[in-house]
Amino acid sequence: MTGETEQKILEAALNLFAEKGYTGATTRVIAEEAGVSELTLFRKFKTKKNLFDTIISQNLEKMKKDLESILINKKFNSNGEFLETFIRNYVESVEENFEVFFLVINDGTGEFEQSLSEFFRESAEYIEKNIGNSNIDPEAFALTIAGFTYIICIEKHKGRTIFNQEEVIENFINNSIKCVQ
The missing domain is CATH 1.10.10.60 (Homeodomain-like)
Structure with a gap:
């Protein structure tokens, strides 16, 4: 083949x-x-299961590499610059891989729990490394960004336009910056 x-x-x-x-x-x-x-x-x-597992693992790895290529070894001048880069690229990565993200988030078997947990943990590590604010829980912040991203991507995927996506992303970034100051 x-x-x-x-x-x-x-x-x-x-x-x-x-x-x-x-x-x-x-x-x-x-x-x-x-x-x-x-x-x-x-x-x-x-098997069908091998096909499914291949799809999930390849695409999760791609999402991880996409974020890493932007964040690893990059020096940000401010928390704002980091958050804008991180959030925009996170949203873009989920939008580009929405079907996989949707399947993993909604997986009832728990089979991809470790992969998902690792993805969120690495996001939290980027946040901790680049923000360095001891008043912020990086894991909770990473999950907040993931939840926000999931909601706006599912709305877009379903063709609903209850809000201006770009405006909401910009406001979320600005609110996030205020939270870490």
């Missing part, structure tokens, strides 16, 4: 898992959407 075929399967599976959930997305329909036979799907991924 070529990398192109594998990518088609991964994309079709991600869309169907996000739309129908793990149980509702069948390998037959995934294969049809990808334009391959079900046998081809199983030759590459062996």
Whole structure:
């Protein structure tokens, strides 16, 4: 199987898992959407669970690397500069990978709890390293940013426009800066 075929399967599976959930997305329909036979799907991924796990792990790793590429070894001149960079890039990363983020957040099995916990822990470490305010709990702040991001991304994903997203992000950044001063 070529990398192109594998990518088609991964994309079709991600869309169907996000739309129908793990149980509702069948390998037959995934294969049809990808334009391959079900046998081809199983030759590459062996099981539906392996396919699902591959999607989640690859995309969580991509999200992590996207944030790291912006934050690692970068010196920020102020808390405001860090928060604006961190929050905007966090929102962008979740928007670009919304289906995966949605699947992981809503996973009822607890299987991705460790990966999600690690993702939030690393976010908290970036906050602690760059803000250095002992009055701020970095873990609670990281979860606040994640919750905010999830809400605005789900609203956008569902096509609802109950607020101006850019304005809300700007106000959230400004409020966050005030909290750490």
